[in-house]
Amino acid sequence: MAGAEELLERMLQEVFNEPDPQRRAAAIADVFTDDVVFTDDGRTARGREDLAATVTGLLAQGPGLVFTPAGPFRGVGDLGMRPWRLGPPGAEPVLGGLDVAQVADGRIARLWTVLDA
Template identity: 85%
Template sequence: MTGAGDLLARMLQDVFNEPDPQRRAAAIDEVFTDDVVFVDAERAVTGREELAATVTGLLAQGPGLVFTPAGPLRGVGDLGMRPWRLGPPGGEPVLGGLDVVQVVDGRIARLWTVLDT
């Protein structure tokens, strides 16, 4: 069973930072359950295909920006969380937030993203 820390790291690097849609889709298949639910302030989507479309849209809004971890992993039981920042490589972040995941059978089943105010 894969732990929340490993999944959060793969999610950030191989999904939200992956510009190639085919490699991103392969990572989504490995990291997320079929019926994953992703919720942020603007949307709630269900399933890998809707998640992939959402990530594609998010990446299009900030070309050249990258997500980086901004603090330690914290968790308990099947829940994990980690803060992140979004910005140009080596530059000041333009956005930050916290991802919270629920892991089921070694994959992320639920992902909540809470943006910093």
């Protein structure tokens, strides 16, 4: 069963960095529970379909930008955390934040994204 560290890495690369909607949907099905809840500063998405639509909208706001890990994974119990940066490949990031994931039965059940100030 996948742990939080592996799931956060897959989420970043296979979901938030995946431009193809079909491959992204397949990764969402593998990484997230059916009833996942994703919350960031501006929205809460409930369920895989709502999450997929939210990610599609986020990717449309910054075409060509990529998410990269910006620090080590940290975790305790069923929670995992990892900072990230968003920017053009090889250039200064335009945004950063921290993802906090709660894992249940080998999938992310809750995901919070806290943006840097």
